[in-house]
Amino acid sequence: MNNPYLPIAATIEEIIEESASIKTFVIRPDEEIVFETGQFVELTVPGVGEAPFTPSSSPSVSERMEITIMEAGSITRLLHGMSPGAKVGLRGPYGVGYPLEKFRGRPVVIVGGGVGLAPLRSLLLALMEEIQLYDTIYLKYGAKTPGDIIYRRLIPEWAEVEGLDVTLTVDGGDEDWKGNVGVVTTILDDGRIDPAKAVAVACGPPIMMKFATSRLLELGYREDEIYLSMERNMSCGIGKCGHCRLGEYYICKDGPVFTWNKIKHVEEPFA
């Protein structure tokens, strides 16, 4: 019987601290998991339950998966208490990946807020692996404070990549911070980008998604070229359990990424 509800066993190989409340888990599943960037998995804490996460590692690596997780609820609290060697479960991948073929030859603007950069890192890695296929890739990332910026060990490398432009901002700086101060919407207006030609991809907390979407629309990005990571409570991941409904869609099956034109009629999509 092909049982869609059960996870395969996996081992946490390494845990990397990204910020006070965010860690990246390097996980090796007993069987390879092949995913497309943008798809998500259900991660099981054995005997307790599972929660959905989008991997933050490259989709071209299937024997190991990295997932960056903020401690926010009961499952993530238990995950944060784990050590390398701990056993977890993985189920998936589910949902629909980013349509990378549609991004080719065009500027790609990646807008991240806080831990929302985690799934975007997977996209970024996928784009970087064939960067010549795209126009410039712009990463525009905002965090609350400099200490909340994740992937601080990786960002300097990304800044060196030809064809990739990185801009960071923080809501509030400290004495060492020399960069932009302000929410992420303040760094979206960029004279180098032609919004009519670009695609924008955003992931972050609901309030940021709401304002980023308005700002992108104001700047002239097309409704069907703004890709938004949507979030709802989720259980089964396969379009049966009814939890993650968003209008006529289930986020687990039709998402988790939607273009704005598809969801703009839904009341309070970012609530």
Add this chain to the structure above:
Amino acid sequence: MMDKLFLKDNDYAGLLKELAREGIVYASVEEEGEKPHIRLITDDYDGQLKPASIRAVEPLKALLFPALENVGAYMGGADPGEAKQRAFIIGAKSCDLRSLEILDRVFAGGDFEDPFYIEKRDRLTIISSDCTACADECFCGLMDIRPYPTGEYDMNLSKVDGGFVVDTGSERGAEIVSKHKEFFSGAADGQVEERERNREAISLALEEQAEGLRIDADLRKITSEGFEDDVWEEEAGRCVECGACNFICPTCHCFILSDHAGGKGYERMKRWDACQYAGFTRVAGGASVLQRRSERLRNRYDKKFIFFPALMDRYACTGCGRCVSACPGKIDIREILKVLSSQALARRQR
């Protein structure tokens, strides 16, 4: 097409007990002064086997999508033993059959299949029957459902004087007839005509009951247009968040997976969940899109009258009225639809 058959009243119990030797038999049974309930019938069952006049209190989904089901073990646990016996349900009504269309779409349709549902569905033979009465809460006509089955059954029984006119609707139904020839004879033309008269009479009774519940417009339209209506807030004020409307509903299919340690490893359970519960859409950190009771009440209607019609051109309400009977707050789906309908009418006249 096979000629119509006849099953005598006296042979009804005998047929059920014969079937009980072949598999698990559930029958909707109406004991004196009681509402019909689904009972497990064994060949030594000694209760009355009076066929139910209306749908049972229990929704059919309980047989295919149990309230709590072990969906397997992982990382060392033992797999659940599976019952592979055939099963029969006798006395399913037309509204029950419609609910299976919805459940089939959810669990057997889409990109992933639920093997637990499919396996039970495959094992289940459905012997339906015409309604011979209508409960006070019945409003199937509003959902374009007749009070007698029009398809989707293996066998159907229509009560007439002295017995039942029998239709077979599938190979399985025909097999029951060929295997138990002793119970069936040919139906006389008069009996078939009597069945048609009964069907007209019960349809009329339902219509009379629905008088005053004239829903003027497309339910999909009035539900979408009534999104901001005060009715949600007003009605939800009496909701006690018990989830009864969800659990008793034949089409409500929401569930949640929950894990526990079991055997040498872990087990995962699939359990009914209710969108009327405060935690239904709560995410880690505490945020929830359906925070207010009124939003959760509206969600139920949105799902039934907007979501499912878009998905499969069917309302996910069968008009069975179970939620009306079950609600301790006396929230009545018919009243809400009526309010939405009259508001829609008022808007049009403005």
